[in-house]
Amino acid sequence: MPAEAWIIGAAMTRFGRYPDLDVIDLAAEATLGALADADASIQDIQMMAVGCLSEAPNMLGQRLAKQIGQTGIPIYNVANACATGATAMRTALMAIKAGEADMALAVGAEQMGKMGLLGNAGRSRPKPAGFTPSGRYGSVMPVEGIIGTQLMPGVFAQVGMEYANDHDGVGFEQFAKVAEKNHAHSALNPLAQYQKPFSLEEVMAAEMVAYPNTLLMCCPTGDGAAGVVLCSDSKLATLDPDVRHRAVKISASVLTSDPYTPSEMADFDVSTLTRQAAALAYEQAGVAPADLDLVELHDCFATAELVHYDNLQLCEPGGAGEFIDRRGPWRDGSTPVNVSGGLLSKGHPIGATGVANVYEVATHLRGEAGDRQIEGARVGLTHVIGLGSACAVHILEKAAS
Amino acid sequence: MTMTEAATRGRRIPAVGYLVIDQGDPYLVAQECSSCQAMFFDRRNACARCGGLDFAPKPLGRTGVIRSFTVVRRAAPGVTVPYVSATVALDGGGMVKANLVGIEADPANIQLGGRVKLTTFVAGTDEEGTEAVAFGFTPA
Numbered sequence: 001m002p003a004e005a006w007i008i009g010a011a012m013t014r015f016g017r018y019p020d021l022d023v024i025d026l027a028a029e030a031t032l033g034a035l036a037d038a039d040a041s042i043q044d045i046q047m048m049a050v051g052c053l054s055e056a057p058n059m060l061g062q063r064l065a066k067q068i069g070q071t072g073i074p075i076y077n078v079a080n081a082c083a084t085g086a087t088a089m090r091t092a093l094m095a096i097k098a099g100e101a102d103m104a105l106a107v108g109a110e111q112m113g114k115m116g117l118l119g120n121a122g123r124s125r126p127k128p129a130g131f132t133p134s135g136r137y138g139s140v141m142p143v144e145g146i147i148g149t150q151l152m153p154g155v156f157a158q159v160g161m162e163y164a165n166d167h168d169g170v171g172f173e174q175f176a177k178v179a180e181k182n183h184a185h186s187a188l189n190p191l192a193q194y195q196k197p198f199s200l201e202e203v204m205a206a207e208m209v210a211y212p213n214t215l216l217m218c219c220p221t222g223d224g225a226a227g228v229v230l231c232s233d234s235k236l237a238t239l240d241p242d243v244r245h246r247a248v249k250i251s252a253s254v255l256t257s258d259p260y261t262p263s264e265m266a267d268f269d270v271s272t273l274t275r276q277a278a279a280l281a282y283e284q285a286g287v288a289p290a291d292l293d294l295v296e297l298h299d300c301f302a303t304a305e306l307v308h309y310d311n312l313q314l315c316e317p318g319g320a321g322e323f324i325d326r327r328g329p330w331r332d333g334s335t336p337v338n339v340s341g342g343l344l345s346k347g348h349p350i351g352a353t354g355v356a357n358v359y360e361v362a363t364h365l366r367g368e369a370g371d372r373q374i375e376g377a378r379v380g381l382t383h384v385i386g387l388g389s390a391c392a393v394h395i396l397e398k399a400a401s
Numbered sequence: 402m403t404m405t406e407a408a409t410r411g412r413r414i415p416a417v418g419y420l421v422i423d424q425g426d427p428y429l430v431a432q433e434c435s436s437c438q439a440m441f442f443d444r445r446n447a448c449a450r451c452g453g454l455d456f457a458p459k460p461l462g463r464t465g466v467i468r469s470f471t472v473v474r475r476a477a478p479g480v481t482v483p484y485v486s487a488t489v490a491l492d493g494g495g496m497v498k499a500n501l502v503g504i505e506a507d508p509a510n511i512q513l514g515g516r517v518k519l520t521t522f523v524a525g526t527d528e529e530g531t532e533a534v535a536f537g538f539t540p541a
């Protein structure tokens with residue numbers, strides 16, 4: 001077994017829109033918050049991994065250090081689509097496990113503004129001068145919307161509809177119930193971008209983006225940051241009892257990429273790599289799905305969350321529709337899922353997400369989640385997926401005090 | 402008018418390289434790994450399944466069933482909405498994503514598991530008059 005690693009500090013900004021701040025401000029707030037929470041200073045940190053999809057090529061980690069403390073430590077700027085934050089977390093963890101650092105920072109941050117659902121794929125099309133096949137598909141023109149859709153809302157809508165094709169009892173209403181739940185959960189989370197509950201009828205009647213996902217079933221864009229301070233087992237033993245008492249154990253950390261599957265000929269397969277990551281994580285942690293007290297999973301769209309119930313073994317195989325119908329993933333259900341409000345309502349500043357869900361689970365395990373606390377939580381799981389694809393799963397446990 | 406312009410005027414060209422339109426009925430063609438038979442639509446460096454280096458063109462079936470679909474109502478600028486994007490499992494093997502055409506873009510009209518057949522349509526014309534031919538599926 002590898003040496004154990006611990007989370008001793010965690011913080012996040014409220015997710016939302018911060019037009020008067022820059023991404024360094026957001027990252028600094030989360031990082032300084034995590035250091036204060038760990039009763040540590042930047043001088044104690046021997047390595048830092050900073051995830052930001054838009055600013056990783058622009059040395060965000062070093063620009064952050066220039067604001068909060070330039071100590072000359074190695075800084076890794078990481079990007080891995082929507083798994084960027086979790087990849088930063090895992091990069092810091094690997095440095096600790098490798099013995100290169102006994103205390104490290106993982107930070108995720110993003111400032112997206114109001115870029116809209118479609119991101120940079122929504123470019124306008126110039127009139128073609130002459131058709132010439134180009135690219136790996138020999139395309140003579142942009143074919144988005146002409147030969148299927150490759151944009152996120154449609155891709156994840158089709159992920160859900162494929163599950164509906166393969167399993168009974170799954171349809172528009174089941175997907176909508178996922179969003180009803182996450183919006184309801186977010187009303188208890190002061191850090192969520194939106195904190196407003198919506199009825200199932202309101203979710204289903206909202207503007208249709210890509211059937212079966214309405215606007216209330218798609219995550220918003222937004223700004224925010226999260227940070228965690230990690231330390232080694234041996235370092236933990238030297239720390240103040242108040243810090244040790246609140247430490248959260250990292251029982252599993254897994255990152256997968258998408259293995260070859262025949263369906264990739266047509267579309268991304270977001271399930272196989274998630275299933276593999278989950279199976280590995282449960283094995284690493286010696287934890288069964290039934291042991292989980294809460295799960296924060298990657299609900300970029302309501303359709304995605306439903307499919308991940310099955311991928312993460314939170315329901316019977318094929319039983320994701322029945323699971324949401326019986327309110328299993330509600331905060332008072334058998335396995336609470338996305339009690340933070342999830343990406344759908346807490347928000348999804350891309351680089352921040354994979355650290356923010358670690359913050360969320362750790363905060364519950366410490367018994368410090370306030371109104372949204374899952375009472376007695378001892379074991380939790382976080383999951384993110386970046387389309388393309390990367391999947392990260394972490395299992396966290398309350399210290400056996 | 403140059404020789405080249407004259408030669409291209411009135412020409413038709415597939416919108417993507419894996420659509421064949423000049424060999425009778427249009428069909429899709431995959432690159433099939435000679436070692437493990439994995440199929441791909443894109444230009445390959447090696448096989449993603451087995452690492453094999455040799456590929457042969459494999460014509461695919463013109464009919465299949467709908468595995469998944471979405472009705473897109475918010476799209477990139479210049480794309481007409483609503484439209485239906487679907488994944489089709491082709492008879493004889495292979496899977497492809499394309500639009501369902503010739504039907505109303507209403508989920509009530511589309512059946513998961515429903516049978517469809519390949520069709521083609523002109524997706525655009527360039528300044529030289531060459532037509533780009535794309536493919537989609539219609540109910541069979």
Ligand SMILES: [Zn+2]
Pocket residue numbers: 434435436437438439448449450451452453
């Ligand atoms: Zn092969």
